[in-house]
Amino acid sequence: xxxxxxxxxxxxxxTPAVLGTEPxxxxxxxxxxxxxxxxxxxxxxxxxxxxxxxxxxxxxRVVKALAGVDLEIEAGDFVTIQGPTGGGKSTLLQLLGAxxxxxxxxxxxxxxxxxxxxxxxxxxIRAHEIGFVFQxxxxxxxxxxxxxxxxxxxxxxxxKDERAARVTEALAHVGLAERxxxxxxxxxxxxxxxxxxxxxxxxRPRVLLADEPTGNLDESMRDEILAVLQKLNDEGLTLxxxxxxxAVARRAxxxxxxxxxxxxxxxx
Amino acid sequence: xxxTYLRRELAGRKKQTxxxxxxxxxxxxxxxxxxxxxxxxxxxxxxALESVYGVGTDLTVTGAQAEPxxxxxxxxxxxQDGGSxxxxxxxxxxxxxxxxxxxxxxxxxxxLDTVTGIDGVSAxxxxxxxxxxxxxxxxPQRPTDTGDGSTDxxxxxxxxxxxGGGGGFGGGSFDVxxxxxxxxxxxxDAVGPLSAVELTDGRGLEASDAGxxxxxxxxxxxxxxxxxxxxxxxxxxxxxxVVGIVGSTSDSADTASNVYIPLxxxxxxxxxxxxxxxxxxxxESSDAIASVQSALESELPEATVSSQSDLASTVSGxxxxxxxxITNLGTWLSLIVLAVALVLAVLFTISGVSRRTREFGTLKAxxxxxxxxxxxxxxxxxxxxxxxxxxxxxxxxxxxxAINLISPTISAAxxxxxxxxxxxxxxxxxGGGGGFMSAVQQTTTDIVLTAPITVWVVVAAVGIAVLGGLVAxxxxxxRAARLSPAEALRSVG
Numbered sequence: 114x115x116x117x118x119x120x121x122x123x124x125x126x127x128t129p130a131v132l133g134t135e136p137x138x139x140x141x142x143x144x145x146x147x148x149x150x151x152x153x154x155x156x157x158x159x160x161x162x163x164x165x166x167x168x169x170x171x172x173x174r175v176v177k178a179l180a181g182v183d184l185e186i187e188a189g190d191f192v193t194i195q196g197p198t199g200g201g202k203s204t205l206l207q208l209l210g211a212x213x214x215x216x217x218x219x220x221x222x223x224x225x226x227x228x229x230x231x232x233x234x235x236x237x238i239r240a241h242e243i244g245f246v247f248q249x250x251x252x253x254x255x256x257x258x259x260x261x262x263x264x265x266x267x268x269x270x271x272x273k274d275e276r277a278a279r280v281t282e283a284l285a286h287v288g289l290a291e292r293x294x295x296x297x298x299x300x301x302x303x304x305x306x307x308x309x310x311x312x313x314x315x316x317r318p319r320v321l322l323a324d325e326p327t328g329n330l331d332e333s334m335r336d337e338i339l340a341v342l343q344k345l346n347d348e349g350l351t352l353x354x355x356x357x358x359x360a361v362a363r364r365a366x367x368x369x370x371x372x373x374x375x376x377x378x379x380x381x
Numbered sequence: 382x383x384x385t386y387l388r389r390e391l392a393g394r395k396k397q398t399x400x401x402x403x404x405x406x407x408x409x410x411x412x413x414x415x416x417x418x419x420x421x422x423x424x425x426x427x428x429a430l431e432s433v434y435g436v437g438t439d440l441t442v443t444g445a446q447a448e449p450x451x452x453x454x455x456x457x458x459x460x461q462d463g464g465s466x467x468x469x470x471x472x473x474x475x476x477x478x479x480x481x482x483x484x485x486x487x488x489x490x491x492x493l494d495t496v497t498g499i500d501g502v503s504a505x506x507x508x509x510x511x512x513x514x515x516x517x518x519x520x521p522q523r524p525t526d527t528g529d530g531s532t533d534x535x536x537x538x539x540x541x542x543x544x545g546g547g548g549g550f551g552g553g554s555f556d557v558x559x560x561x562x563x564x565x566x567x568x569x570d571a572v573g574p575l576s577a578v579e580l581t582d583g584r585g586l587e588a589s590d591a592g593x594x595x596x597x598x599x600x601x602x603x604x605x606x607x608x609x610x611x612x613x614x615x616x617x618x619x620x621x622x623v624v625g626i627v628g629s630t631s632d633s634a635d636t637a638s639n640v641y642i643p644l645x646x647x648x649x650x651x652x653x654x655x656x657x658x659x660x661x662x663x664x665e666s667s668d669a670i671a672s673v674q675s676a677l678e679s680e681l682p683e684a685t686v687s688s689q690s691d692l693a694s695t696v697s698g699x700x701x702x703x704x705x706x707i708t709n710l711g712t713w714l715s716l717i718v719l720a721v722a723l724v725l726a727v728l729f730t731i732s733g734v735s736r737r738t739r740e741f742g743t744l745k746a747x748x749x750x751x752x753x754x755x756x757x758x759x760x761x762x763x764x765x766x767x768x769x770x771x772x773x774x775x776x777x778x779x780x781x782x783a784i785n786l787i788s789p790t791i792s793a794a795x796x797x798x799x800x801x802x803x804x805x806x807x808x809x810x811x812g813g814g815g816g817f818m819s820a821v822q823q824t825t826t827d828i829v830l831t832a833p834i835t836v837w838v839v840v841a842a843v844g845i846a847v848l849g850g851l852v853a854x855x856x857x858x859x860r861a862a863r864l865s866p867a868e869a870l871r872s873v874g
Contacts, residue, residue: 212745212870213865236750239746239747240748240749244747251742251743253389253743255390255392263382316748
C-alpha cells in the first residue's frame with residue numbers, strides 16, 4: 114500500500130469492525146458473517162484473522178494464549194485491546210506484528226499470511242509494514258535519539274541523506290526536533306516514548322502496534338503520548354494499542370477485550 | 382550506522398571490553414614472546430651445531446650403534462719391546478693409537494657414492510672420527526715369576542696421576558693424553574665440519590694434501606698444546622706437519638675436532654680400512670630434506686640418518702634447559718592463557734548477548750535480520766579481539782625488546798656422541814682407573830640468547846586476535862541468532 118492509498122483508507126470513516134454485529138452491539142466474539150456495509154463502501158481490511166490459536170508449553174504445561182480468534186481490523190482504525198494480565202493481549206499483538214506465528218489459523222496482513230511466511234519474509238514485513246512501540250521504550254541507551262530512530266531504517270537500504278532527512282522529520286513529528294543528539298538517559302520518560310514512536314513511524318509503516326505505550330508514564334506524559342498517537346491516527350496511520358489504561362481506550366474508535374484467549378468488541 | 386553502534390556499544394561497556402581485550406592481549410604477548418624465544422633458541426642451537434657439523438649440513442649419516450667389542454680400531458699393545466727398561470727395572474712406555482668410536486660402527490667409504498647418487502642431494506662429504514690416545518708412563522719391575530710360567534696378577538690399586546686421565550699398578554704411573562682427530566676429504570669444502578670455520582693461520586687442507594701427513598689444528602687446541610703452524614704433532618705414532626689453524630666462526634666456540642687430517646691418511650693410520658664414520662649431506666632445498674632423509678634411510682637401512690632437528694636434540698647445557706623451559710612451560714603457559722582468554726571472551730560475549738536480549742529482540746522487532754544482528758555481535762567481538770591484538774603486540778614487542786636488552790647468555794654443548802664423530806662413552810681404565818676418554822675436548826659455546834621478531838610472530842599474534850574475536854563472536858552470534866523476537870520481548874516483560 115502506498116502512502117496515498119493509506120491516507121485514502123484512513124479518511125474513510127471506520128465502520129464497526131466486529132463482523133456480523135449491529136452497531137452498538139459490542140459484547141460478542143467475532144463471527145465472520147455478513148459485512149457491515151456494502152463492499153464498495155467498506156474500507157480496506159488491513160488485518161484479517163481466522164480461527165487463530167496460539168499455545169505455549171511452559172514447564173510441561175500447555176498454555177492456550179489465544180483460543181480461536183476471528184478478527185478484522187480496518188486500515189486507519191484506532192483499536193485498543195484490553196483485558197486482564199495473561200489474557201493473551203501481548204500474544205495477539207505479537208501475531209499482528211509478525212513476531213510470531215499462530216499455532217493454527219491464519220493472520221492476513223493485506224494479502225500476506227503471516228502464519229505461512231518464512232522468517233526472512235516476516236523480517237521484511239516488520240521492517241517495512243509495521244512500527245512497534247513498547248511499554249519500556251526499548252531504546253538503546255548508548256545511542257542518541259537520532260541514532261535510535263535511524264536504527265529502524267537500517268534494513269531499508271536507504272541513502273544516508275534520505276535516512277537523515279527521514280529521522281529529522283520523524284523527530285519533528287513527535288516534537289523532538291531539538292533533542293536528536295540526546296541520549297535516552299538525558300530525556301524524560303515521555304520524551305523517550307516519543308523517540309520510540311519516532312522510531313516506529315520513521316519507516317512509514319502501514320500499522321503502528323503499541324504495547325502499553327503509557328504504562329511507564331505519569332498522567333501528563335501519558336496525555337502527551339496520547340496526543341501524538343491521536344495525531345498519527347488522524348493522519349491515517351492504523352493504530353492498535355494494548356492497554357490497561359481506560360484513558361487510552363477512550364480515545365480509540367474501537368475497543369476490544371481479550372480474556373482467556375477470546376476477543377470481544379466492547380466499543381460503545 | 383554499523384560502526385557508530387559498534388563503537389558506542391564497546392564504549393558503553395568499557396569493563397567488559399577491557400577485560401576481554403586485556404585477556405587476549407596477555408595471551409598474544411605471551412605467544413609472541415614464547416615464539417620469539419623459541420626462534421632465538423633455535424638460532425642458538427643452529428649456531429652451536431654449526432661449530433660441529435658445519436654450515437649447510439641438512440642431514441648426517443652415521444654408522445649404526447656398535448655391538449660390544451666392535452669398533453675402536455687399534456688397541457694398545459705393549460709387547461716385549463714395547464718400552465725401554467731402566468736400570469732399576471722400571472719400564473717406560475709410550476705409545477700412540479688412533480681409535481674409532483667404540484660405540485658406533487663405521488660405514489664403508491663407498492656409502493658416500495651411494496649418498497651422492499640420491500636425488501635431492503646437492504653435496505656430501507665424508508669424515509672419519511678418531512681419537513688419538515697417547516699412553517705414556519712407567520711400569521715398575523714386573524712381579525716375581527711364580528715358577529709355573531704364569532704372571533702374578535695381584536696388583537696394587539691404580540695410582541692416578543695429578544690431572545686425571547692416568548692410572549697404573551704396582552706403584553707405576555702413566556698418563557693418557559687424548560685428542561680428537563677428524564679425517565676429512567681435503568677437496569670437499571661445501572659441506573662438512575670445516576665449512577663453518579675460519580682460517581686463523583696458515584692454510585686449510587687442500588686436494589693436493591691427500592696422502593700427505595699434514596694437519597690443521599683447532600685454534601683452542603693449538604693454544605693449549607702450544608702448537609703453531611710449522612710444528613709437528615704426533616698422530617697415531619706418525620709426525621704430522623701443522624699447516625694451518627682454524628677457529629669457529631661463532632663466539633667462544635671450538636670447532637668439531639682438535640686435529641684435522643686427510644681422510645685417506647686417517648684411514649690408513651687408524652687401520653680402520655676404507656671406512657668413514659659420518660657423511661655430511663646437503664639437500665638441494667629445504668623442501669627436499671624430508672624426501673632425501675627417507676631415501677637415505679631406505680637406501681642405507683643399517684645406517685643412522687639424522688636431520689637438523691635430530692641434531693638439535695643433542696645440544697646440551699643451559700641452552701638445552703632453555704629449550705626445555707620454552708618448549709614445556711612457555712608453550713603450555715601460552716596455551717593455557719590463550720584458552721582462558723578465549724573462554725573469557727566467549728563467556729563475556731554470551732553473557733552480553735543475554736543481557737541485551739531485549740535490545741536484540743527490539744532490533745528484530747523493527748526489522749533487523751538475524752544476519753545483521755549476528756554481524757553486529759560478531760563485529761563487536763572482532764573489534765575487541767583487534768584491540769587485544771594491538772595491545773598484545775605492544776606488550777609482546779616490549780617483552781621481546783626487554784629480552785634483547787638483557788641478552789641472557791646460555792651455554793650450549795653439542796653432544797657428538799650420537800653421531801659417532803669421535804668421542805663415545807668414557808672407558809674405564811684397567812683396575813677401575815680414570816677413564817682416559819675424559820680428556821676428549823667438549824665443544825662448549827656461550828651463546829647470547831636473542832629473541833628475534835619475525836613476520837610469523839606478528840602474523841601469529843594478529844591471527845590469535847582475529848581468531849579470538851571470531852570464536853567469541855561466533856558463539857555470541859549463534860546465541861543472538863537463536864533469539865526469537867517474540868520470546869526476547871516476552872522474557873523481559
